[in-house]
Amino acid sequence: xxxxxxxxLKPNVLDPEGNTIKEAGLRIxxxxxxxxxxxxxxxxxxxxxxxxxxxxxxxxxxNPVIETYEIEETK
Amino acid sequence: xxxxxxxxPGSNCDKDCIYAVKTVMKKDPVIIWHKxxxxxxxxxxxxxxxxxxxxxxxxxxxxxxxxxxxxxxEANERGKLILxxxxxxxxxxxxxxxxxALIKNNSTKFICKDVYIRVENxxxxxxxxxxxxxVIKIPIAHKExxxxxxxxxxxxxxxxxxxVFRYSDESGNVNDKTNPNGSKYNIAGIINxxxxxxxxxxxxxxxxxxxxxxxxxxxxxxxxxxxxKINF
Numbered sequence: 001x002x003x004x005x006x007x008x009l010k011p012n013v014l015d016p017e018g019n020t021i022k023e024a025g026l027r028i029x030x031x032x033x034x035x036x037x038x039x040x041x042x043x044x045x046x047x048x049x050x051x052x053x054x055x056x057x058x059x060x061x062x063n064p065v066i067e068t069y070e071i072e073e074t075k
Numbered sequence: 076x077x078x079x080x081x082x083x084p085g086s087n088c089d090k091d092c093i094y095a096v097k098t099v100m101k102k103d104p105v106i107i108w109h110k111x112x113x114x115x116x117x118x119x120x121x122x123x124x125x126x127x128x129x130x131x132x133x134x135x136x137x138x139x140x141x142x143x144x145x146x147x148x149e150a151n152e153r154g155k156l157i158l159x160x161x162x163x164x165x166x167x168x169x170x171x172x173x174x175x176a177l178i179k180n181n182s183t184k185f186i187c188k189d190v191y192i193r194v195e196n197x198x199x200x201x202x203x204x205x206x207x208x209x210v211i212k213i214p215i216a217h218k219e220x221x222x223x224x225x226x227x228x229x230x231x232x233x234x235x236x237x238x239v240f241r242y243s244d245e246s247g248n249v250n251d252k253t254n255p256n257g258s259k260y261n262i263a264g265i266i267n268x269x270x271x272x273x274x275x276x277x278x279x280x281x282x283x284x285x286x287x288x289x290x291x292x293x294x295x296x297x298x299x300x301x302x303x304k305i306n307f
Contacts, residue, residue, distance in 0.1 A: 009178075013223055014257065016183045060140075063133060063169065065176040066223055 008039040079117035088124035095280035122163030135165035154307025164274035175224035181257030193243040200302035204294040211291035222258035240264035
């Protein structure tokens with residue numbers, strides 16, 4: 001099975017990278033940008049179900065101190 | 076005291092640590108490749124700086140799964156002394172041995188310069204030769220040195236006196252202007268509750284002789300050497 005995992009910084013963790021991108025966007029005239037936050041996307045293929053994929057995400061990919069994640073099955 | 080220095084693929088401050096241990100502590104360290112388990116009983120383990128596994132995933136995130144980490148966790152349980160410098164600090168937070176996390180600097184840039192840090196706790200085995208509120212000149216060299224911890228856990232750190240170093244100016248003033256990377260509460264180094272594991276972003280091994288610009292880092296190695304009898 002294939003899954004897509006999105007790791008995101010928790011809302012209360014500052015994102016200097018996202019902020020820098022936002023500032024650049026404002027500078028070139030995208031005045032409607034309110035916020036940009038940067039995360040990571042993983043496309044993983046495993047012999048297993050979504051629970052297995054969640055276990056892998058939590059044990060291998062995630063730092064629960066600063067990150068949360070979303071997961072979905074993909075084709 | 077037997078000193079061990081851990082080497083990962085991508086470590087690059089291991090040689091500096093070897094030099095510091097030899098010249099300041101007058102000890103011959105054991106070099107521990109991350110895949111090997113040292114046969115000697117090591118009393119003091121240094122996890123040096125660098126870019127273990129290219130900082131893939133997050134700084135320290137891959138190193139925490141290496142074989143030597145089981146040995147380090149066990150050494151921690153037995154109360155052995157562990158010092159994580161820079162990437163070593165990142166590995167210790169990633170593996171949960173120390174609380175918090177190190178995220179990208181506020182500037183998003185790699186910062187390599189001398190800074191000043193203030194000794195907040197000189198009652199540790201790593202800092203007992205400093206005076207309270209001593210100000211040390213010491214280099215930093217990192218892109219992910221922005222210490223993050225949530226407010227509840229920060230209150231715990233403060234309450235337990237676990238904050239060992241804070242970024243300051245030369246006179247010891249601690250404020251936003253003296254914070255090079257955005258670290259919460261200007262935190263540059265913390266110790267675990269038990270007091271046997273110190274993690275810090277600045278490099279004491281690079282500040283051990285005047286020729287290098289500062290010898291203020293010497294006292295960390297001297298403190299450790301003189302506290303080997305303390306049991307945890």
